[in-house]
Amino acid sequence: MVGIDIEKINRFEHWTDEGYTRIFTKNEILYAKSFENYLERFCGFFCVKEAFVKALDDDTIMYKEIEVLHTDTGKPYINRNEYIDSILKEKHKNTIDISISHCKDYAVAIVVIE
Secondary structure (H helix, E strand, C coil): CEEEEEEEHHHHCCCCHHHHHHHCCHHHHHHHHCCCCHHHHHHHHHHHHHHHHHHHCCCCCCHHHCCEEECCCCCEEECCCHHHHHHHHHCCCCCEEEEEEECCCEEEEEEEEC
């Protein structure tokens, strides 16, 4: 199962802290705001969440439960919490791979679930 999403980064320019906390986890907010170009990070995280929902073809999934974390080397991954594990079990899937990229104006993410 594959999902992909692309978004304009400036879509997030006018979001308030309240807006971020409705969609993103505390860890995602702390990570994104540790960068000068934090809007790219928020946009990338949002793309992952959208791509995850598309890959599973399930629009009932709660975005805030899809948490993007990073390994020590910086590779992004989706946190395997109870919520995510229950969805994967229900769909008879086990692995999730993601990739995020961004440039000046856009961010894109792909999610592969097997």
